[in-house]
Amino acid sequence: MKDKKPKNVFRDGAISSDFIGNSIYKHQTKTSIGAHNIFLGQVRADDIDGKTVAAIEYTAYEDMANQKFHDIRESAFEKFDLTCMHIYHSLGTVKAGEICLFVFVSSPRRKVVFEALEYIVEAIKADVPVFGKEIFEDDTHQWKQNN
Amino acid sequence: MLLTIKYFGQIAEVTQKEEETLECSAKNISELLALLYSKYEGLKIKDFQVAQNQELVSESTEITGAEIALLPPFAGG
Numbered sequence: 154m155k156d157k158k159p160k161n162v163f164r165d166g167a168i169s170s171d172f173i174g175n176s177i178y179k180h181q182t183k184t185s186i187g188a189h190n191i192f193l194g195q196v197r198a199d200d201i202d203g204k205t206v207a208a209i210e211y212t213a214y215e216d217m218a219n220q221k222f223h224d225i226r227e228s229a230f231e232k233f234d235l236t237c238m239h240i241y242h243s244l245g246t247v248k249a250g251e252i253c254l255f256v257f258v259s260s261p262r263r264k265v266v267f268e269a270l271e272y273i274v275e276a277i278k279a280d281v282p283v284f285g286k287e288i289f290e291d292d293t294h295q296w297k298q299n300n
Numbered sequence: 301m302l303l304t305i306k307y308f309g310q311i312a313e314v315t316q317k318e319e320e321t322l323e324c325s326a327k328n329i330s331e332l333l334a335l336l337y338s339k340y341e342g343l344k345i346k347d348f349q350v351a352q353n354q355e356l357v358s359e360s361t362e363i364t365g366a367e368i369a370l371l372p373p374f375a376g377g
Contacts, residue, residue, distance in 0.1 A: 194377040213376075214308055214369055217354035242376060254377040274377065282351070282369075283376030284309035296310045297375035 159223035163215065163244045167251035168193075176239065176257060186236050186259045190266035192274050194254030196247050204289040208248045209297060214282040215244075221281045225273060233269040235260050240273070242283060301325070303332070306369040314342040330359040332368065348372050 164172075173193070180186060199206045222240055229238060236259045243253040254277070258269045278299045285297035303322050307315045326332035329350050337344050349356050353365035 209375075211375075212308060214306065214351070214354075214371060217351060217369070218376075220354055278377050279374070281376045282308070282371050282374055284372060285375035286309065296372065298373040299375055299377070 159219040161215075162219055162222045162240050162242050163213065164241050165243075166245050167243055167247045167253065168241055168255045170252075172241075173252070173255055176255075180237075180259060183236060183259070185261055187261045188263035188266045189257065189259045190270045191258075192254065192256040192270050193252050194274075195252055196249045198249035199287070201287075201289075201295065204291060204293065206249055206287045207290045208246050208288045209253065210246045210286040210288060210294075211242070211244050211253065212284050212286075213242075213244060218242075218281050218283055222277070225276045225280065228276075229258075229269055229273050232272065233258075233260070233265050234262070235265065235269055238269075238273070240277070242277075242281075246288075301363065302366070303363070304367050305336075306367065308369065309372040309375075311343070311346060311348055311370045311372050314346060315340050326363055328359070328363060329357055329361050329368075332363060333359065336370075343370075346372065 196209050226238060229235060239257040241255040247253045256270060256273055258266050260266050286294050287297050288294045303324060305322055306319050312318050324335060326335055349371045351369040351371055353367055
């Protein structure tokens, strides 16, 4: 399913396991699908110079980011035989251990979903203007950077 | 030209604002950056990319758009 206009990928706060489970459930009616693959990005409690990351506060250049998510989506549909694809990213505060990125791809066959998911996640990390402030337990912070 | 300039993340920490409107005569991104560096000295040591009308551009790019954004390193996912 292709969309013409960029959708809003962002969700306020963490992405709950209920939301993820419900998303899987909703695909039971799409019986041409033979394989799903899911990526969940989780906030890691990194130890940096003796301080522990308690949460990440996400902000984004939202219009550009939604356009980039849209471009990634279009290009993934061109490259891979996907039946459907969903991306959700958090904005605002997400605590360590909570989910901040949910990517869900589905296809008739399994090989496609492994390749497609990696392509999509790597493109999100590299191309989408999302910014992350890593907040330590003592309320100081540093800025996260993808590598 | 009247430009809206948006600042994000650690760049907004330096400028102490997320957005401003500037009337400026800069012809390309490099001239605009020179102006911003004189206004916000702390920007000089920051790593960022520039977008014009939501597309990444280089310093030699001519200013054509109304919206410029200074984007620090991406951290999605």
